[in-house]
Amino acid sequence: MEAVTFWRTTTFAAVVFFLLSAAAGSILAATWAQQYEDRVGPRVRVGSVEVGGLTREEALERLQRATDERLSRGVEVELNGRAAAIPLITLRSGDTTEDVSFDEDAAVAEALARGRSPNPALDALSLLRLKFVGDGERVDIPVSVTRENVEANVRAAFPDLETPTQETAFAFKKTRGGWTGEVVEGKVGRLFDFDAFAPRLTRSLQSLESSTVRLTMTSARPDVDVEAARFLLSEGIEALENAPVLIAERPDGSGSSWSVGADALARMLVAQSRDGRVVLTVKADAFDALLDDTASALERPAQNARFQVVDGKVTEFATSSTGVALDRAATRNAFEDALSATPAVAVVVLEETAPEVSTDEGNDLGITEALGTGTSSFKGSPGNRIKNIRNGVRLLNGILIAPDETFSLTDALKPFTLENGYLPELVIKGDKIEPELGGGLCQIGTTTFRAAMNSGLPIAERRNHSLVVSYYNDPGNGNPGTDATIYEPAPDLKFVNDTGHYILFQAQMNEASQSLAFTFWGTSDGREGSYTPPKVIRWIPYGEDVRTETADLAAGVEKCQAPHIGADTTFTYAITRADGSTEETVFDSHYRPLPRLCLIGKATAEVIPIESLDTGGTVSEPVTTP
Template sequence: MFTEPKYQVNYFWKWLFKITIIFFILILCFIIAFLLFEKKYQNKIYQGVWIGDYDLSGQTAKQAKQLINQQIDKINQNGIDFIYQNHKTNILPTISSVETGINYKIINFNINQAINKATNFGRDDNFFINLENKIYSWLFQKKITMAIDFNQPEIEKILQENFSNFNQSAQDATITFIQNNLSNNLQLQINKEKLGKIIDYKKGINELINKLSQLKTQPIKLLTKTQYPQIYAEDCLNIEAKVNLILNLAPLTLKYDKQIWIIDKNQLADWLILKINTDKTDSDKVTIGLNQNKIENFLIKKIAIKINQEPLNAKFQLQDNKVVEFQDDQDGKNLNIIATYNNIEQSINNQKTEIELIVEIQKSIINTTNINDFGIKKIIGTGQSSFAGSPTNRCHNIKTGANAVNGLLIKPDEEFSLNKALGKIDKSMGYLPELVIKKNKTTPEYGGGLCQIGTTIFRAAMDSGLPITMRYNHSYRVSYYEPAGTDATIYDPWPDLKFINDTGYYILIQSRIENKKLFFDFWGTDDGRIATRTQPIIYNITKPEPTKIIETMDLPVGQKKCIEHAHNGADAVFDYHVIHPDGKVENKKFYSHYIPWQEVCLLGVVKLNKENIAATSTVQQ
């Protein structure tokens, strides 16, 4: 039997022993390196984690937030330029009031969410996923994008106001009628279609969001797109016969209750348009239809104003500790524009000349039938703020807004929206205009001062221990809302202030004004919850840039008018605690970031240079 030499066996075990030692040394080195790595990045962001173009490696959450806030502040102050051909306009994330310092955001950076993502990257519950993430960020970088809230309708509106002159919309083939003076008949004429070229606003806004999510500020070049017509003249066959069939129905009679409106042949002819034929039994590509926009406009301007009546909710107040009604509920009426248009179209197709208007009854939401079940017993929370020193229009708007909310009931489990509660903000509701800055142009807008309502109700909701579901701070510090960090800005449709009535009973809102101080009292049922909040901590105070001078031809030559005052930038934070009767505790931190706001002054000049022409052609409303 063959026996392996002894020296070969010893050689094998020696090498196995060496390999094992090396293996354990490597593992030990890895563990030591890992522990040293973890110690280095304890409470810090791991290597290779970026937000946009900013490397956050080795920074604490506080340091990273300060760095990113600096860039956000620059964007908030300088805005983003949009360019098309030789025309440039600038959009600022904040729109502000000249007279009162009221300001609201149309672009908001969710910095806390981004910093939390950066801080928590590589700190998952799974060790191997964490290890993979750390190696990946170290080798390839981990880019975290900034989440952004934005008021798209407002941004698109600003772009349209500045670039709409460059649009050439496509035109479908159309029909017009010429009055024949000899026969007194209407003569049909078909007009040829045209191609269009329009600016792609949505693409520009998408690029804006993409750039800002990476904290990039390069100008955005707007692009155009070809717009094609849908209806071509060459497809308009047998149109005249179809037109005559409809015009011969005139006059039409629109009816509601005892009221009637007569539609003569000329009016009916003005409503006719060419449209794509969807009737499969008709071989013609194009047929005659009704112009929905014109008919709806007619219904709104001529008929709805004589029929519509807003429903009124019952409103209540407290007298001798009892809830009493001071505004009766009343059902409303509303002309259903779309349903009425459809009924007109269907009636004409069926050769009918008498057409019923579709009117709907709108029930009031709050009525007096269940007044004893509301559970309104005592004040559960109060908010207050001072508007001392406010100009006349602002004081008026605050009183108007407070009256609009006074007496409202919030149902159990309802999410209260302040924008919805205030409703329409315009002259018809009693509001006065204030000058608002949109870049370098000033334009009147109604409702300045309503953020005083938002701030005070925010404080009342917290004092009542209610869960806050939406709240945004102002862009910069405003004296009316001190202490900083406890303010809430609103602007329809966004930003809004929202909270939930989770008390199980109705909440009655009562407003009062005493010596230029605004109060909101929330009346309801005290369920024993205890709400507290800490005093806000204010930090990172930063000075604004020097005064910015903007040349304008709207002022006499040499006259200087400051349209924005300087404000220090700062951060603020406070804790909001609610202890429920069952022992449940809810804690929430409210963070606020206020950008440093430089003083801006207009200077009257004889002529603007090209740069100023581009800069000041921003908003004209």
């Protein structure tokens, strides 16, 4: 009996001791875990960047510094023992366009979530696991790569290594007895394997470390083999004997017409694989070039109605009209069908195109007042930048934005070509100086962004510039933060016309004061749009000068890009509706610091003139705000 009592007493004491120890351990663990409240858990890293124990703001600042450095370094690419540095940024108009973007906010949010449990009571156990089990946890930062630009930079770095595929072709010859021909076997091409390179590049960028990315080659065989092409050789000869082929405006041959002789046709005929069959066709690029003269004679672009506000009234200054467009693909099909027809006549396929905004629609616009205005200054801009700004104003002034339309500024301004009025400026890409069209349009983007906010319109897409540039400082307090950058294909500036009425875009340029004023006219529903003056959270100093040799400048010539101090800024955009409700959006912007970058000439041959290189306007320095 005494033994049983002793056993029960001892067991009870042990249970009590265990429960007390567990409770004490839980209290100690919970107390320890409190240090990570609103902080990243222990041993958590984003790529190679340790962020454990940091607040959201501290982690974001550390991560932005790492991505800034990663972009500035570019990426080293190795191919068959050869290495080259590939730039990830291009300097233009005093700002940069980046071929890679990092989503630091998403990475920090994911880092904060690591070691957290859906049940807050279990957070301490999750954090203890992070602290003592394994090697901690790694978060991959989301990375977006503009493959088109990166691939172009890779090709520029290794210009002599790719061998294009040579397709199987016909070689026709005219003799006294008529046309003869033979098939020329195609050759296997050697191309960069960008499909394999892309994930390697992404992994390297996500690590946020400097690492060499391996590039490999891949074979590309001709689409059509010799035997399949030989089967069509006699058909090609018959087409040549049947030439010329007439391209006519109308089936009866009236109107304009163009004759394609046998010699020209012989250079265009090719065997191609279509829908699993090898057929006789004409080369699309050669035929499109042939159609250029046809198009210029027959095509007419649709003309949108344009409007302006004079003495408070909306008046039309450009009448709408329908257009005519040449359907090149359908016309090419008609031409190929005519190769074996008698007579050999192909009728061009024309389409009527309607204007997006007609004069009839302008009769009841409901435009009664100015909704809001945005301004900016382009003082200190070089000549071609000013001309591109003037062209952008020309393209935007007087256009109408339909109800419920999501307006894309890039769509309204393109195509970015000489024919559409844009002039080139020189840009810096790694150790190269190259001409590029459309510099200065970010002035348009910034002014439009401010007009949309002052009009109380929802912003669907906006990205700030990479650098602090004086052109874009806010007119209210001179701070950075209320700018918007655009570039084709991205980023874009988009906003939504949710007013229920048309909006008239009035774009004005004052060349005397070197300023822009964009006003949106429409029908007010009682809303008001406003934004707080941008506040600089911190200024980020730039580093020491960076000098790079280039073959694009004469020996000894130096050309420098102005340095730019970095910054983190914030402002709040508010839409106050007629019923008193308010919708607020916080725009946080990060601007990278950029040291003074200098290209030092080492060329001995012909070089690119550098007079039109925009070195960035005035250098923006910190502005003290109340």
